[in-house]
Amino acid sequence: xxxxxxxxxxxxxxxxxxxxxxxxxxxxxxxxxxxxxxxxxxxxxxxxxxxxxxxxxxxxxxxxxxxxxxxxxxxxxxxxxxxxxxxxxxxxxxxxxxxxxxxxxxxxxxxxxxxxxxxxxxxxxxxxxxxxxxxxxxxxxxxxxxxxxxxxxxxxxxxxxxxxxxxxxxxxxxxxxxxxxxxxxxxxxxxxxxxxxxxxxxxxxxxxxxxxxxxxxxxxxxxxxxxxxxxxxxxxxxxxxxxxxxxxxxxxxxxxxxxxxxxxxxxxxxxxxxxxxxxxxxxxxxxxxxxxxxxxxxxxxxxxxxxxxxxxxxxxxxxxxxxxxxxxxxxxxxxxxxxxxxxxxxxxxxxxxxxxxxxxxxxxxxxxxxxxxxxxxxxxxxxxxxxxxxxxxxxxxxxxxxxxxxxxxxxxxxxxxxxxxxxxxxxxxxxxxxxxxxxxxxxxxxxxxxxxxxxx
Amino acid sequence: xxxxxxxxxxxxxxxxxxxxxxxxxxxxxxxxxxxxxxxxxxxxxxxxxxxxxxxxxxxxxxxxxxxxxxxxxxxxxxxxxxxxxxxxxxxxxxxxxxxxxxxxxxxxxxxxxxxxxxxxxxxxxxxxxxxxxxxxxxxxxxxxxxxxxxxxxxxxxxxxxxxxxxxxxxxxxxxxxxxxxxxx
Numbered sequence: 001x002x003x004x005x006x007x008x009x010x011x012x013x014x015x016x017x018x019x020x021x022x023x024x025x026x027x028x029x030x031x032x033x034x035x036x037x038x039x040x041x042x043x044x045x046x047x048x049x050x051x052x053x054x055x056x057x058x059x060x061x062x063x064x065x066x067x068x069x070x071x072x073x074x075x076x077x078x079x080x081x082x083x084x085x086x087x088x089x090x091x092x093x094x095x096x097x098x099x100x101x102x103x104x105x106x107x108x109x110x111x112x113x114x115x116x117x118x119x120x121x122x123x124x125x126x127x128x129x130x131x132x133x134x135x136x137x138x139x140x141x142x143x144x145x146x147x148x149x150x151x152x153x154x155x156x157x158x159x160x161x162x163x164x165x166x167x168x169x170x171x172x173x174x175x176x177x178x179x180x181x182x183x184x185x186x187x188x189x190x191x192x193x194x195x196x197x198x199x200x201x202x203x204x205x206x207x208x209x210x211x212x213x214x215x216x217x218x219x220x221x222x223x224x225x226x227x228x229x230x231x232x233x234x235x236x237x238x239x240x241x242x243x244x245x246x247x248x249x250x251x252x253x254x255x256x257x258x259x260x261x262x263x264x265x266x267x268x269x270x271x272x273x274x275x276x277x278x279x280x281x282x283x284x285x286x287x288x289x290x291x292x293x294x295x296x297x298x299x300x301x302x303x304x305x306x307x308x309x310x311x312x313x314x315x316x317x318x319x320x321x322x323x324x325x326x327x328x329x330x331x332x333x334x335x336x337x338x339x340x341x342x343x344x345x346x347x348x349x350x351x352x353x354x355x356x357x358x359x360x361x362x363x364x365x366x367x368x369x370x371x372x373x374x375x376x377x378x379x380x381x382x383x384x385x386x387x388x389x390x391x392x393x394x395x396x397x398x399x400x401x402x403x404x405x406x407x408x409x410x411x412x413x414x415x416x417x418x419x420x421x422x423x424x425x426x427x428x429x430x431x432x433x434x435x436x437x438x439x440x441x442x443x444x445x446x447x448x449x450x451x452x453x454x455x456x
Numbered sequence: 457x458x459x460x461x462x463x464x465x466x467x468x469x470x471x472x473x474x475x476x477x478x479x480x481x482x483x484x485x486x487x488x489x490x491x492x493x494x495x496x497x498x499x500x501x502x503x504x505x506x507x508x509x510x511x512x513x514x515x516x517x518x519x520x521x522x523x524x525x526x527x528x529x530x531x532x533x534x535x536x537x538x539x540x541x542x543x544x545x546x547x548x549x550x551x552x553x554x555x556x557x558x559x560x561x562x563x564x565x566x567x568x569x570x571x572x573x574x575x576x577x578x579x580x581x582x583x584x585x586x587x588x589x590x591x592x593x594x595x596x597x598x599x600x601x602x603x604x605x606x607x608x609x610x611x612x613x614x615x616x617x618x619x620x621x622x623x624x625x626x627x628x629x630x631x632x633x634x635x636x637x638x639x640x
Contacts, residue, residue: 321548
């Protein structure tokens with residue numbers, strides 16, 4: 001309070017990223033990304049058992065960065081829709097993060113695009129990973145007698161009545177053929193497209209304000225954010241249903257979308273804190289970001305630790321208590337064998353430890369403490385997605401065991417690491433590139449002064 | 457039968473704007489007073505810093521209260537449902553692994569104990585409830601809940617002086633400075 005910063009003491013054109021301080025990082029990340037992408041391409045082109053296994057690693061890495069990017073969309077929308085002023089100083093970071101859907105979409109193609117190209121058939125690893133796609137493909141190529149279309153085929157074949165019932169939602173194709181809703185692969189484009197459009201619109205409004213300093217974009221951003229929030233909620237929910245929950249088409253949970261969203265928004269806030277913290281440590285954001293901002297962001301992160309625990313526990317609790325086999329199967333494979341320790345670790349690492357640590361005011365205001373907590377939160381978010389996706393590999397490929405032998409197990413763990421590094425390299429490279437494009441804070445926002453002098 | 461003896465409670469200075477009372481509070485803090493307070497119709501952002509108030513110790517009590525609630529709930533459920541009278545519901549285990557069933561109550565009692573601790577510790581720390589306060593002897597003071605801002609420096613402050621404190625408060629731009637007395 002004692003050092004009030006007047007906005008006319010700040011440079012009108014904002015502050016550029018001091019790119020020289022990040023050149024090494026950018027090159028290292030790019031090299032890691034390119035090397036990883038080359039290795040991934042090699043594994044996928046080779047095909048076979050390795051590619052089937054690697055697809056799970058790839059989906060895990062994709063989901064880590066997809067949920068973080070989606071969380072960034074949420075924070076931008078929430079900031080605008082709630083008409084808040086505190087976060088103006090840090091708003092450009094999530095705005096830039098939302099632009100990263102483009103590289104993610106390109107990276108996602110090996111799983112979602114038809115392969116071989118032009119065949120309109122999903123690649124073998126996708127058919128093995130999403131078993132319902134495999135069954136669809138099998139019945140489409142070898143329909144039972146009397147079946148006029150795929151849905152009839154599902155009705156007439158043995159053991160596929162569930163897929164017949166779920167056909168209106170769980171089907172492929174770019175038209176509605178037989179389904180009430182757009183097909184799975186059309187939805188991939190819809191989700192990526194809408195979320196990217198939302199992020200782009202918000203960034204463009206903010207950039208327009210950078211140039212003009214007019215108050216209009218603030219009001220327009222508020223107006224658009226309000227209708228975009230439900231669109232965002234639908235996209236983020238059904239994206240997690242399509243890409244994670246349908247790994248096992250016989251399992252269902254209405255809380256799953258919120259569960260993934262809660263973890264994603266939490267990890268996204270952690271990434272925002274990490275980026276802002278790194279920029280502060282490298283001499284950016286002078287007179288712009290203070291301990292108050294970290295305190296506020298830390299409080300949001302803390303609240304989402306609680307929100308995640310609430311959702312994740314509610315989902316587990318209802319399924320555990322009701323004890324219906326088709327629901328408990330999800331937890332049955334995660335509560336047995338080695339995954340049991342993983343599940344237990346998640347309870348403490350994803351909730352208890354960050355909850356108690358972030359209770360203290362100093363832990364949120366001290367830059368090193370809050371950054372350490374954020375890094376921890378990002379790691380446990382990865383753990384959670386790993387715990388959601390990877391057990392399905394054993395179920396789909398190895399007849400319910402984690403791996404047939406130690407060598408395969410080691411290979412799969414290496415695959416998980418390789419896929420993650422690939423995405424990390426490319427995502428990090430584009431993040432630095434995106435941050436360098438514009439001022440690192442919205443310099444034309446009329447509420448910048450209010451945000452700079454915010455008291456938590 | 458009122459007691460003719462009176463005790464000086466302190467000086468009450470009246471201000472008519474947030475800005476005046478804010479800067480006056482900063483100056484009172486710089487002057488080194490310790491027993492004084494600001495009374496305003498609404499919360500003023502940054503006033504805690506302007507007054508130099510330390511952080512409240514209330515959160516520590518609330519943490520202990522919450523931890524106590526968590527433990528109470530766990531023991532209440534574990535002792536009754538597992539140790540004393542093992543209750544098997546839907547083939548759920550009657551041992552420590554039935555703990556998910558305890559979580560809702562553990563959560564509720566954590567909240568309940570935290571809230572009670574917060575409320576009652578707060579009341580104790582504010583010495584509430586009380587029937588009367590000497591400041592209510594002042595006719596002007598009623599407007600603290602309407603449109604006026606007050607600073608009161610109490611007589612028990614070691615730096616208090618009958619003349620100097622009065623002129624000090626007048627020098628801060630107070631509209632009026634009044635001696636508040638407490639009837640014994």
